[in-house]
Amino acid sequence: MKAICMGVLIMDMFPEQYGVPLAHVTKWLPMAGGAPANVAVALQRMGVETAYWGQVGDDAFGLEIIKRLQDFGVDTASIRKDAIRRTTLNFHAKPTKDETEYLFYRNPGADTAFEVSQIELDKLAEVSVLHFDALCLTDAPMRDSTYKAVAAAREAGCIISFDVNYRSAIWPGQETAVRRTRDMLPHCDVVKLNQEEAALLYPGYKDERVIDMLLSQGPQIVLLTLGERGSLAAQGDLRIFTPSLTVPVADTIGCGDAYAAGFLYGVMTLGLWTGNADAEKLKCCAAYGTALAACTAQRKGALEALPDRAAFFEQYNRLNTFLKESV
Numbered sequence: 001m002k003a004i005c006m007g008v009l010i011m012d013m014f015p016e017q018y019g020v021p022l023a024h025v026t027k028w029l030p031m032a033g034g035a036p037a038n039v040a041v042a043l044q045r046m047g048v049e050t051a052y053w054g055q056v057g058d059d060a061f062g063l064e065i066i067k068r069l070q071d072f073g074v075d076t077a078s079i080r081k082d083a084i085r086r087t088t089l090n091f092h093a094k095p096t097k098d099e100t101e102y103l104f105y106r107n108p109g110a111d112t113a114f115e116v117s118q119i120e121l122d123k124l125a126e127v128s129v130l131h132f133d134a135l136c137l138t139d140a141p142m143r144d145s146t147y148k149a150v151a152a153a154r155e156a157g158c159i160i161s162f163d164v165n166y167r168s169a170i171w172p173g174q175e176t177a178v179r180r181t182r183d184m185l186p187h188c189d190v191v192k193l194n195q196e197e198a199a200l201l202y203p204g205y206k207d208e209r210v211i212d213m214l215l216s217q218g219p220q221i222v223l224l225t226l227g228e229r230g231s232l233a234a235q236g237d238l239r240i241f242t243p244s245l246t247v248p249v250a251d252t253i254g255c256g257d258a259y260a261a262g263f264l265y266g267v268m269t270l271g272l273w274t275g276n277a278d279a280e281k282l283k284c285c286a287a288y289g290t291a292l293a294a295c296t297a298q299r300k301g302a303l304e305a306l307p308d309r310a311a312f313f314e315q316y317n318r319l320n321t322f323l324k325e326s327v
């Protein structure tokens with residue numbers, strides 16, 4: 001099993017104080033991250049050979065991000081270092097339990113200048129999944145590189161996985177974000193989004209209708225995360241609801257990425273092919289995602305919070321027991 005993740009590489013600045021707005025945080029803890037990077041590390045820790053395509057600044061933060069990915073076993077040979085642009089930074093704060101404030105330093109960040117022409121696209125012939133997110137679509141040349149990589153992955157027979165991952169702070173406007181995200185949908189097999197992103201793409205529609213509309217655009221599988229409630233996984237006419245596990249929550253950063261990684265792990269290990277609806281396999285993939293997210297929620301940070309296989313299967317077995325008892 002092999003996967004490639006591509007896109008933004010960020011040094012996330014985590015607040016040491018919770019319950020205060022961003023402007024009042026006095027101490028920050030830098031941690032390597034970025035949504036596709038979280039997915040890459042999660043897959044690697046689950047035993048999937050994973051490589052990363054992207055770009056950082058040739059600076060202390062960029063070099064540390066590469067080192068952290070290497071520490072987790074991710075193949076970083078295709079991460080480029082930009083001598084001109086700086087590594088993207090993301091300061092965030094949690095003023096309340098349900099609110100997160102973001103402040104990105106990406107004007108532009110080195111990741112936005114990534115050129116896929118520097119990468120050997122023939123490597124995709126050995127890859128099962130290409131995963132990326134909508135932050136790849138904010139700026140050129142990264143946006144053009146993403147389309148080229150997706151086209152090459154499609155030709156090579158890869159499953160194309162796309163995370164909507166909307167962050168208003170780095171888009172030139174909401175209308176642009178919606179248009180570019182919708183334009184990407186027909187090129188993807190698996191699409192993940194949360195309820196806020198569903199409301200952004202299709203305002204005024206209920207969850208089931210949003211899923212129907214997304215599936216009509218071309219994706220074969222839609223994953224809608226519902227926060228504390230759980231998730232909906234849709235394939236063809238199948239709709240699988242999976243409740244979340246009750247765990248002591250330290251931090252929800254990276255939980256959505258963990259869910260995506262767990263689901264993709266299931267796709268690769270169970271042979272869930274996007275063209276053939278399979279209720280049992282879809283249910284199992286969603287349970288994998290739920291278990292991996294539950295593990296991640298119990299630790300602070302992004303990459304550092306992602307579990308190993310033993311911790312993952314402990315939560316997965318617990319979820320399975322819960323689901324059987326609740327039938």
